[in-house]
Amino acid sequence: DAGVTQSPTHLIKTRGQQVTLRCSPKSGHDTVSWYQQALGQGPQFIFQYYEEEERQRGNFPDRFSGHQFPNYSSELNVNALLLGDSALYLCASSLASGVGSPLHFGNGTRLTVT
C-alpha cells in the first residue's frame, strides 16, 4: 500500500520563477493538505483540497495556488518565487477529515530559491 508520494524530492529555482510540486495521496484518501516547513520550524498550513475545491487556506499570499484532480492527486504552484520561499513542502492526505483524523505525510519536496 503506497503512502503519500511527492515529486520532485529536490528543486532549485531562481527568484521570480514559478514552480509546481506534485502529490499523490495515500490509497483511499480523498483530502490533501499542503504545509510549508522552514528550516528549524514546525510545518505551517498552506491550504487543503477536498472534492477538487480549496476548502481552507492558511496565511499565505495568492502566489501560492493549488489544484486537486479527480483521482485526488494534487499540485502546489508558487509564482514569483522569493528567497523566503525556500523550505520543505509537505503534502499530507487524510479521509474527509474529522477532528481526530490523522494526516499521513509524504517525505516532502525541498525547494531552494537562489
Place this chain on the structure above:
Amino acid sequence: GDSVTQMEGPVTLSEEAFLTINCTYTATGYPSLFWYVQYPGEGLQLLLKATKADDKGSNKGFEATYRKETTSFHLEKGSVQVSDSAVYFCALSAYSGAGSYQLTFGKGTKLSVIP
C-alpha cells in the same frame, strides 16, 4: 488563534534515560492532540494521538495524556534508545470552518540519544 508551545531543544540524553518533552496548547473548542516524529530526510510520521480530555495516547513506548485542566500534552518515554533520535512535533487539530480541520504545529524539539 490556535497555538502550540513545546519545549525548546535540542535535548541530548543517554540511552535508557527517561524522556519528557513538554507541550502546551491554546485552542477554542475541543481540539484533538497529536505527536508527530520526523527522522532525518523524511516527512512526519504520526506517533500517537488523543481526541478528548484524559485520553492517553501510546505507541512504541511513548505516552502522552490529554490534560484539559492544564492544556497540556507532554510526551514521555521511560527508556530511550539511539533509534529514537529525531525531531518531535506536538500538534493540535481543530475545526477551521467549511468542514475543514487543520493541524497547528509546535516548533519541534530535536532529541539526540547517545550510546
